[in-house]
Amino acid sequence: MTARSDGVPPLQWSASGPYDLRETPLSTPAIPLLLAAEGDGEFHAPTVADFFPPAIFFEGTPFEFNRIMLVRFIAAAVLLTVFVIAARRAKVVPGRFQNVIEMILDFVRNSIAVEVLGEKNGRKYFPLLATIFCTVLVMNLTGVTPFLNIAGTSVIGLPIVLALWTYVMYLGAGVKAHGVGGFLKNSLLPPGVPAPLYVLLVPIEFLQVFILRPATLAIRLMANMVAGHLMLAICFAATSFFLFDASGGMKLFGAGTFVAGSAFFFFEIFVAALQAYVFAILTAVYLNLSVEAEH
Amino acid sequence: MMNSPLTATNADVLAAEEETTANLLLPHTYDIVWSLVIVVIVGLVFYRYVLPKFQAVLDERTAKIEGGIAQAEKAQEEAAEALKEYHQQLAEARADAAKTREEARAEGTAIIAELRTKAQDEASRIVETAHRQIEAERQTAAVSLRTEVGALATELASKIVGESLQDSARQSRVVDRFLDELEAAGDEPRTAQTASAGSSAGKEG
Numbered sequence: 001m002t003a004r005s006d007g008v009p010p011l012q013w014s015a016s017g018p019y020d021l022r023e024t025p026l027s028t029p030a031i032p033l034l035l036a037a038e039g040d041g042e043f044h045a046p047t048v049a050d051f052f053p054p055a056i057f058f059e060g061t062p063f064e065f066n067r068i069m070l071v072r073f074i075a076a077a078v079l080l081t082v083f084v085i086a087a088r089r090a091k092v093v094p095g096r097f098q099n100v101i102e103m104i105l106d107f108v109r110n111s112i113a114v115e116v117l118g119e120k121n122g123r124k125y126f127p128l129l130a131t132i133f134c135t136v137l138v139m140n141l142t143g144v145t146p147f148l149n150i151a152g153t154s155v156i157g158l159p160i161v162l163a164l165w166t167y168v169m170y171l172g173a174g175v176k177a178h179g180v181g182g183f184l185k186n187s188l189l190p191p192g193v194p195a196p197l198y199v200l201l202v203p204i205e206f207l208q209v210f211i212l213r214p215a216t217l218a219i220r221l222m223a224n225m226v227a228g229h230l231m232l233a234i235c236f237a238a239t240s241f242f243l244f245d246a247s248g249g250m251k252l253f254g255a256g257t258f259v260a261g262s263a264f265f266f267f268e269i270f271v272a273a274l275q276a277y278v279f280a281i282l283t284a285v286y287l288n289l290s291v292e293a294e295h
Numbered sequence: 296m297m298n299s300p301l302t303a304t305n306a307d308v309l310a311a312e313e314e315t316t317a318n319l320l321l322p323h324t325y326d327i328v329w330s331l332v333i334v335v336i337v338g339l340v341f342y343r344y345v346l347p348k349f350q351a352v353l354d355e356r357t358a359k360i361e362g363g364i365a366q367a368e369k370a371q372e373e374a375a376e377a378l379k380e381y382h383q384q385l386a387e388a389r390a391d392a393a394k395t396r397e398e399a400r401a402e403g404t405a406i407i408a409e410l411r412t413k414a415q416d417e418a419s420r421i422v423e424t425a426h427r428q429i430e431a432e433r434q435t436a437a438v439s440l441r442t443e444v445g446a447l448a449t450e451l452a453s454k455i456v457g458e459s460l461q462d463s464a465r466q467s468r469v470v471d472r473f474l475d476e477l478e479a480a481g482d483e484p485r486t487a488q489t490a491s492a493g494s495s496a497g498k499e500g
Contacts, residue, residue, distance in 0.1 A: 064325035076333045087348035092356045131341040157326025161334050
């Protein structure tokens, strides 16, 4: 649209891909600019279609298998291989490899489980938190793994499944601790509020506990990973475009976009770890809100 | 969209695109299915194998560390006890040494005192012997002197008086008497004694 308002004739680049980037809600202001810079259609900007690659097999069935599913399986296989080998070789006096694995587990145990839930409940829910943290972490890291290049959590299915697991666990924990009535009362009727306000508060709390918590868990994770992928893909696609397809001085822009892309690469590693931490700690917080007597 | 003539293809693309955009938040069935498969597999392996194994190792480590700490505490306790015992023994040894030294000193003093006593006895014995010897010699001298002095005096008196005093019995009686007087006057000053001896000798004559 920017291109058009500038009086530049409509670009014919859409022949290179199925979607018009300028029209997708996820397109950034950079895209039309980049597109306007060169009109030969060689620039392969990332699109939402990246997250819905063509099926490899079972197309059209509930078992349709595509590249992202493959990436997830690879990530899961790597995760399980590493942890199973570590567990099999686990000794009382740990080696370097075991130390690293134990550091991750200790982090989840101390900084997430026990920190939020206390000693007793922290130990009880540690397996849940450790599994969620490790799964999310490894699935996030596929986004910055060469050749995989897309996060397993950047498609909503996996975040939803994980969020539903959390959802079931914290509802179950609440009902187990206080009974159905007690849990509803604890969740929906916060103490210390004048009775008339409950007219407002009950629907808000209901929405919060039963819909927003799992929804935000899933969407936050997915959106972060989608954004990360798009930023990385734009930077490196632009680098490739500037270096190989642009002419003369335009090639210099390639250096800039490459530096930006590298910076985003390390930023994405940080985001991958951060989002895994956020997911796990929110799970712990929700569990704590459920099992706590009063809040 | 308004200022661009849309071909039929473009419209289709847009429609597809809108569907895709919505699908970013709404999962495909296959997505959920495979995600579920993965989560269940990972969860099972973690819950059944990985985490219990690490927990076991962790517990074992804790137990070992606690055992080690207990052992170290025991060892320290033993060391402290040994040190205490050693100190006690040292103190006892010191006390013993002091006692022995004290005894030795006392014994030494006793020996010295005994030796001193013995030496004193010996000395007094020697002195006494000497005294006795001197007394004996004095008496011998006195006896011999009496005889000689008697003879001399008698001779002298005979010559002076002209009368022979050869009668030995009488002579000796006179001398004895003289000497007895002399002795009796032994306590008096020498002049008196001499005078007395002279007078008695004169009386005798």
